Amino acid sequence: MTKAASTMQSSQQHTTQGVSMAAKILNVDEAKLVRAAGGIIRRNGTRGPMRVVIVHRPGYDDWSFPKGKVDRGESLEATALREVEEETGLRCKLVAPLGCTAYSDHKGREKVACYWLMDVVGGRFGAGSEIDEVRWVTVEDAMDLLSYRRDRALLRAFDLAETG
Numbered sequence: 001m002t003k004a005a006s007t008m009q010s011s012q013q014h015t016t017q018g019v020s021m022a023a024k025i026l027n028v029d030e031a032k033l034v035r036a037a038g039g040i041i042r043r044n045g046t047r048g049p050m051r052v053v054i055v056h057r058p059g060y061d062d063w064s065f066p067k068g069k070v071d072r073g074e075s076l077e078a079t080a081l082r083e084v085e086e087e088t089g090l091r092c093k094l095v096a097p098l099g100c101t102a103y104s105d106h107k108g109r110e111k112v113a114c115y116w117l118m119d120v121v122g123g124r125f126g127a128g129s130e131i132d133e134v135r136w137v138t139v140e141d142a143m144d145l146l147s148y149r150r151d152r153a154l155l156r157a158f159d160l161a162e163t164g
Helices: 003-009 076-088 139-145 149-163
Strands: 011-016 019-024 034-043 051-057 062-064 067-069 090-104 110-123 133-138
Touching: 034 076, 034 090, 034 149, 051 076, 051 139, 067 076, 076 090, 076 110, 090 149, 133 139, 139 149
Parallel strands: 034 110
Antiparallel strands: 011 019, 034 051, 034 067, 051 062, 051 133, 090 110
């Protein structure tokens, strides 16, 4: 039995106020959790409604927010900034954390993606190597285009916070 398997199989039984709960002990470093980070890049135009950036990934044929996997030793914040620049060409600054989504990816792995609200500070807008299209869209258009309910929920929470 591997160390990870034995770690996952050890369990303890706890009883609190008549409720029995089994707790499995898991070494997080050995878990197969995929960690990712990205951003919702905003542009508050004086000539119209606020816009956000969405990207199309031809490998998955989906529309999403720019994001990607955390490299070994990299912080979530650094990952978010790096991935946004790689996928959109935009250098951004972090404005505020927006939250994390958890789901099973297309390979069946558990994935957690954390997002930050971002403002552009430079760069040249354009699609990166894994992206075939990058768009500035209104929040309303993003709601129609985004492929995943989790992305729409994140955008809805952001939009409510922005508009009050």
